[in-house]
Amino acid sequence: MYSARDRVDNEEWLAELQTAADRLDLDADARSYAVDLFLSSVPESERSKKPAMAASLYAGALIASDGRSQTEVADAAGVSRLSIQQRWKNVLESAGLEPPSW
Template identity: 55%
Template sequence: MYRARDQVENEEWIEAIEDAAETLDLTETATSRATDVFLTNVPDEDRSKQAILAASIYVGALVAGDQRSQGQVAEATDVSRLTVQQHWKELLETAGFDAPDW
């Protein structure tokens, strides 16, 4: 879980999640889940935050039943599809879900 302070300290990243979610036409639930996943897993280094942001959006959409492809999420967040692919399973498991084997 995250603290309220995490939300304040990462306001620009939350805005980036909301912008990408709007681009992807995600539901409010998916956007909220993505934000929760991101804030629970915020990396210390700024250079890693974009990757975690993208994977969080993918996971949030997946959990909310509003799934988008890794490629769509990557394009909306300006990362490579491989970046999303490398991070999403760990974030999904951190959120308490079992990652599929596909």
């Protein structure tokens, strides 16, 4: 779980998440899940925040059944596909969710 302070401290990353979600034309549920996932597992390192944001966006879209490819999300977020591939399952697990086994 996260606090309201987490939302304030990460305002620029949440804005970037929304911009990437706009590029992907994601619905409100996918965006909401992505924000919750990101704020629940924000890394301390500034360098890691952008890949974590992108992985949260990918996982949020999966949860909302608005799945997009890792490449689509990576392009929209400005990260590599590998960044998402390496992080999205951990994002789900840290939120207490079980990632799919496919």
